[in-house]
Amino acid sequence: MSKQRVIVVGNGMVGHKFIDTIIGSDNHNFEVITFSEESRLAYDRVQLSYFFSGKTADDLALTDAAYYEENGIKFVLNDKVVDLDFPNKNVITASGRVESYDKLVLATGSFPFVPPIPGNDQEHCHVYRTIDDLENITESGKTSKVGVVIGGGLLGLEAGNALVNLGVETHIVEFAPRLMAVQLDDGGGALLKRKIEELGVQVHTQKATTEIVAGEQCRYRMNFADGSFLETDMIIFSAGIRPQDELARSCGIAIGERGGIVINNHCQTNIDDVYAIGECALWENFIFGLVAPGYQMAKVAAAHMQGDKETEFTGADMSTKLKLLGVDVASIGEVHGQTPGAQSYTYHDEIEQVYKRLIVSADGKKMVGAVLVGDVEAYGTLLQLKLNDMDLPANPSVLILPAAGGEEAAGMGVDALPDTAAICSCFDVSKGDIKEAVAAGCCSMGDLKESTKAATGCGGCSALAKQVLDSELASLGFEVNKDICEHFAYSRQELADIIRVKRIKTFSALLAECGSGIGCEICKPAVASILASYWNDYVLEDEHVGLQDTNDNYLGNMQKDGTYSVVPRMPGGEVTPDGLIAIGQIANEFNLYTKVTGGARVDLFGAQLHQLPTIWKKLVDAGFETGHAYGKSLRTVKSCVGDTWCRYGVKNSIGFAIELENRYKGLRSPHKVKFGVSGCTRECAEAQGKDFGLIATDGGWNLYFGGNGGMRPRHGDLFASDLTDEQVRTYIDRIYMFYIRTADRLQRTSVWLENLEGGIEYLRKVVVDDSLNINAELEAEMQNNIAHYQCEWKTTIESPEKLKRFKHFINSQEQDSGLVYKIVRGQRFPLEKEIEVTELV
Amino acid sequence: METSNTTWTNICAANDLTPNAGICALYNEQQVAIFLCKQTNNVYAVANYDPFGGANVLSRGLIGSTQDIIYVASPLYKQRFNLSTGECLDSPDHKLKTYNVRIENDQVQLKEAS
Numbered sequence: 001m002s003k004q005r006v007i008v009v010g011n012g013m014v015g016h017k018f019i020d021t022i023i024g025s026d027n028h029n030f031e032v033i034t035f036s037e038e039s040r041l042a043y044d045r046v047q048l049s050y051f052f053s054g055k056t057a058d059d060l061a062l063t064d065a066a067y068y069e070e071n072g073i074k075f076v077l078n079d080k081v082v083d084l085d086f087p088n089k090n091v092i093t094a095s096g097r098v099e100s101y102d103k104l105v106l107a108t109g110s111f112p113f114v115p116p117i118p119g120n121d122q123e124h125c126h127v128y129r130t131i132d133d134l135e136n137i138t139e140s141g142k143t144s145k146v147g148v149v150i151g152g153g154l155l156g157l158e159a160g161n162a163l164v165n166l167g168v169e170t171h172i173v174e175f176a177p178r179l180m181a182v183q184l185d186d187g188g189g190a191l192l193k194r195k196i197e198e199l200g201v202q203v204h205t206q207k208a209t210t211e212i213v214a215g216e217q218c219r220y221r222m223n224f225a226d227g228s229f230l231e232t233d234m235i236i237f238s239a240g241i242r243p244q245d246e247l248a249r250s251c252g253i254a255i256g257e258r259g260g261i262v263i264n265n266h267c268q269t270n271i272d273d274v275y276a277i278g279e280c281a282l283w284e285n286f287i288f289g290l291v292a293p294g295y296q297m298a299k300v301a302a303a304h305m306q307g308d309k310e311t312e313f314t315g316a317d318m319s320t321k322l323k324l325l326g327v328d329v330a331s332i333g334e335v336h337g338q339t340p341g342a343q344s345y346t347y348h349d350e351i352e353q354v355y356k357r358l359i360v361s362a363d364g365k366k367m368v369g370a371v372l373v374g375d376v377e378a379y380g381t382l383l384q385l386k387l388n389d390m391d392l393p394a395n396p397s398v399l400i401l402p403a404a405g406g407e408e409a410a411g412m413g414v415d416a417l418p419d420t421a422a423i424c425s426c427f428d429v430s431k432g433d434i435k436e437a438v439a440a441g442c443c444s445m446g447d448l449k450e451s452t453k454a455a456t457g458c459g460g461c462s463a464l465a466k467q468v469l470d471s472e473l474a475s476l477g478f479e480v481n482k483d484i485c486e487h488f489a490y491s492r493q494e495l496a497d498i499i500r501v502k503r504i505k506t507f508s509a510l511l512a513e514c515g516s517g518i519g520c521e522i523c524k525p526a527v528a529s530i531l532a533s534y535w536n537d538y539v540l541e542d543e544h545v546g547l548q549d550t551n552d553n554y555l556g557n558m559q560k561d562g563t564y565s566v567v568p569r570m571p572g573g574e575v576t577p578d579g580l581i582a583i584g585q586i587a588n589e590f591n592l593y594t595k596v597t598g599g600a601r602v603d604l605f606g607a608q609l610h611q612l613p614t615i616w617k618k619l620v621d622a623g624f625e626t627g628h629a630y631g632k633s634l635r636t637v638k639s640c641v642g643d644t645w646c647r648y649g650v651k652n653s654i655g656f657a658i659e660l661e662n663r664y665k666g667l668r669s670p671h672k673v674k675f676g677v678s679g680c681t682r683e684c685a686e687a688q689g690k691d692f693g694l695i696a697t698d699g700g701w702n703l704y705f706g707g708n709g710g711m712r713p714r715h716g717d718l719f720a721s722d723l724t725d726e727q728v729r730t731y732i733d734r735i736y737m738f739y740i741r742t743a744d745r746l747q748r749t750s751v752w753l754e755n756l757e758g759g760i761e762y763l764r765k766v767v768v769d770d771s772l773n774i775n776a777e778l779e780a781e782m783q784n785n786i787a788h789y790q791c792e793w794k795t796t797i798e799s800p801e802k803l804k805r806f807k808h809f810i811n812s813q814e815q816d817s818g819l820v821y822k823i824v825r826g827q828r829f830p831l832e833k834e835i836e837v838t839e840l841v
Numbered sequence: 842m843e844t845s846n847t848t849w850t851n852i853c854a855a856n857d858l859t860p861n862a863g864i865c866a867l868y869n870e871q872q873v874a875i876f877l878c879k880q881t882n883n884v885y886a887v888a889n890y891d892p893f894g895g896a897n898v899l900s901r902g903l904i905g906s907t908q909d910i911i912y913v914a915s916p917l918y919k920q921r922f923n924l925s926t927g928e929c930l931d932s933p934d935h936k937l938k939t940y941n942v943r944i945e946n947d948q949v950q951l952k953e954a955s
């Protein structure tokens with residue numbers, strides 16, 4: 001059978017999606033040609049604003065010539081299709097080219113609406129739709145002091161942000177009484193306005209521009225209907241979009257009353273073999289101005305062309321969650337009170353600047369819509385309630401009220417969701433799809449992404465997708481693959497055995513012994529940790545450098561802006577006044593944010609890479625050591641003062657805590673380990689909540705093991721009572737080393753203990769009765785570790801070779817220009833980035 | 842530093858690179874992350890800016906492989922980027938800028954990709 005010829009008019013986001021869908025279908029029988037009026041192949045319009053934060057046209061590209069060529073797709077750029085000849089099935093372009101088709105797809109998108117205001121066509125008046133537009137805006141920005149955006153909708157606010165980034169004084173002029181009139185109600189619009197004004201953008205609502213004339217202070221003057229005016233050097237129109245239906249209209253394809261190419265559920269127009277998809281298409285009298293519905297249409301049209309008459313386009317959800325000018329905003333369902341009898345709950349916190357409104361049906365059982373400004377945490381839960389038409393909880397207000405002290409925010413467990421619940425809207429993956437994928441053997445996020453594409457679009461659903469995945473795995477009692485990653489067909493425990501038995505000292509030796517590839521971010525740190533646990537080498541030996549997470553590699557935890565925290569050790573939480581003063585002086589000198597942590601020591605935040613060695617040199621000189629806050633290792637030993645000061649104390653808990661912290665400091669383990677030591681049974685140090693807990697009694701120490709705080713708190717199990725100091729040391733040495741040998745990667749002692757067959761009883765047999773005959777080995781390994789302890793920072797600052805890497809640029813003394821701060825409560829914090837991700841939902 | 846886009850620019854000595862780890866270079870006012878992979882004996886250069894975390898940190902990520910792809914994993918939220926093409930393996934919509942890089946006369950050199 002000869003190939004069918006498909007012509008796609010328009011190579012925008014949706015036209016490209018259609019082509020990509022065809023490429024991806026098995027044994028398709030199409031020859032595809034696409035025409036674009038623009039000078040480039042499809043690019044990501046949704047991320048267009050990133051152009052201002054340094055992305056290039058290439059960064060935004062969704063495809064390239066090579067990909068199309070490889071897949072036999074022909075393309076013609078810079079050539080507009082100007083006529084369609086239906087009887088002969090031809091398309092005719094501006095350059096006079098004629099091509100025949102068997103099937104025709106119109107994906108011509110939309111164009112920005114410019115209100116017919118006299119003077120709207122001057123040199124520095126722009127729209128905001130294509131890369132070319134943005135290039136023109138940038139040019140104008142260079143010669144402008146003031147800029148105005150006409151239109152305060154979603155796109156208008158994005159354009160406003162662009163002006164802010166260009167460094168011009170920014171105004172937003174809106175005809176309606178509030179910003180984002182389509183998505184927000186009055187309360188939400190008002191808060192958004194306030195927040196945006198705090199960022200220095202001036203918002204003018206209820207202003208109708210009547211003309212644009214020459215200005216006095218600036219290039220132009222905009223006159224408003226109410227007699228007021230505004231002067232500006234440049235203008236961006238963002239007053240809505242109109243479907244690009246000119247071609248279809250001129251050729252007699254059915255067009256809606258207010259524009260748009262009319263399509264049915266298969267995306268067919270009224271002309272045989274002609275489809276329309278994306279923003280040019282009108283479905284049930286509705287234009288979808290978002291990309292996700294366009295993608296669905298692309299899939300429907302591609303399916304229909306290949307004989308699948310079942311797949312239909314049946315509308316799309318227009319809920320949105322965005323970060324606009326740094327403000328979180330979300331809107332779900334119908335929010336303008338058009339549902340008869342609807343009632344609402346409103347939560348408005350003027351201090352924290354949060355506005356949330358939940359609109360429910362007359363009987364209070366179902367959700368109608370919601371508006372969230374300033375805090376969009378509840379978006380996921382609310383969207384699911386709406387999309388699945390689920391019953392609301394008895395008291396719906398909990399859905400928008402903030403969680404009281406420490407409670408989990410109110411939400412619904414994923415188990416409550418029906419199978420039809422859409423988890424990933426970008427790729428239309430439901431909870432049922434994830435269940436199927438799990439049943440078919442998928443058992444990690446990686447697998448899930450590969451098999452269903454869930455969470456590979458905007459990524460907004462990844463947490464939810466993971467929860468569904470985990471709950472499915474758990475409910476199926478799935479045997480999870482224990483291989484650590486694709487490079488080693490072994491579990492962490494097996495790798496630890498290989499390393500210990502074959503005395504392997506480096507990652508490359510292990511790879512040669514039993515692995516493949518070059519390793520990855522999962523196996524490298526895990527192996528680095530095992531190597532460190534057995535041989536306790538200096539972690540920055542050249543052989544180990546490429547292995548560690550940046551945290552271990554630069555001996556500090558990386559913070560969200562790429563700077564590091566500095567955490568000196570304070571065994572038992574004890575510090576001399578002089579020590580405290582030294583820390584204060586250092587923090588002052590480097591302007592570090594300073595906080596006393598729950599680990600009973602002081603963390604300093606915001607140190608830049610090149611500052612770390614100097615800061616640590618000063619700390620080491622003042623007598624401090626690294627606190628290993630960056631490593632999976634012993635964190636802190638929390639303690640009370642015990643019988644040295646306390647009226648009730650029966651043993652020296654602080655002294656023993658310090659001894660233990662010094663004994664085990666620096667020891668790498670599968671996960672972090674915390675200790676607690678209390679001087680009597682009043683338990684002020686909360687030792688039962690730690691991995692190892694000691695409580696003093698008249699008869700000696702009670703040793704608890706396997707406690708945990710955090711997400712799944714657990715009290716430790718009593719391992720043994722009335723122990724001497726010496727017994728405590730011996731037992732902990734053995735348990736600790738046994739845990740290091742046998743636990744999985746990132747398995748805390750609590751989980752390890754729960755998974756240990758025979759539990760605490762079994763552990764007692766191994767450690768106290770030596771049932772495996774390994775205690776001598778375990779103790780020797782621990783002795784070896786203790787003997788090889790070094791303060792990694794001390795070693796580092798003494799080695800010029802190692803210090804070379806503590807520099808932002810290898811070839812310049814300049815500092816990272818990306819760091820920006822704000823001052824809150826007298827200290828420095830990283831400034832939130834504006835419009836980081838415009839998420840699609 | 843004025844450099845042309847079509848010629849190679851010296852950045853640092855070859856032994857300034859740490860095997861199987863990254864460094865960051867300032868090139869044409871851009872931050873570029875350069876990696877030396879010992880096993881494949883290749884150098885790679887991509888933009889240092891992590892589009893997910895919004896910080897200039899990729900040179901401090903771990904490199905790894907999956908099938909035949911050599912990638913760097915962001916030290917912030919672990920998204921992986923193909924070092925040859927800049928593509929994000931976990932979110933195909935994101936792509937890093939890549940640069941031409943080579944070692945010539947013991948110098949690491951960069952050039953804009955054409």
Ligand SMILES: Cc1cc2nc3c(=O)[nH]c(=O)nc-3n(C[C@H](O)[C@H](O)[C@H](O)COP(=O)(O)OP(=O)(O)OC[C@H]3O[C@@H](n4cnc5c(N)ncnc54)[C@H](O)[C@@H]3O)c2cc1C
Nearest residue numbers: 010012013014036037045080081108109278279290291838
């Ligand atoms: C700044 C900005 C931010 C956005 N943010 C979001 C967001 O956060 N979330 C969201 O869901 N959506 C967003 N959108 C909307 C989203 O980009 C559109 O929904 C999507 O691009 C529509 O795809 P399309 O293919 O239908 O149209 P387009 O991408 O516009 O593609 C149409 C193409 O066809 C070409 N063309 C038209 N007529 C002809 C002809 N006769 N011959 C040849 N070629 C022709 C055009 O030049 C154009 O290249 C945003 C849009 C902009 C401008």
Ligand code: HEM
Nearest residue numbers: 557565567597598599600601603627629635708709710711
């Ligand atoms: C998987 C879960 C966790 C992660 C990823 C995590 C991560 C971290 C990190 C990175 C730091 C160091 C901060 C810095 O120096 O930059 C830290 C410190 C701390 N965490 Fe956690 N943590 C987790 C769970 C917990 C739990 C369960 C608790 C307690 C119940 C806890 C209590 C602390 C304390 C007290 C500190 C400060 C310790 C110190 O002074 O060094 N964390 N955590």
Ligand code: SF4
Nearest residue numbers: 640646649679680684
């Ligand atoms: S645990 Fe006992 S010894 Fe320690 S502070 Fe509390 S009461 Fe005092």
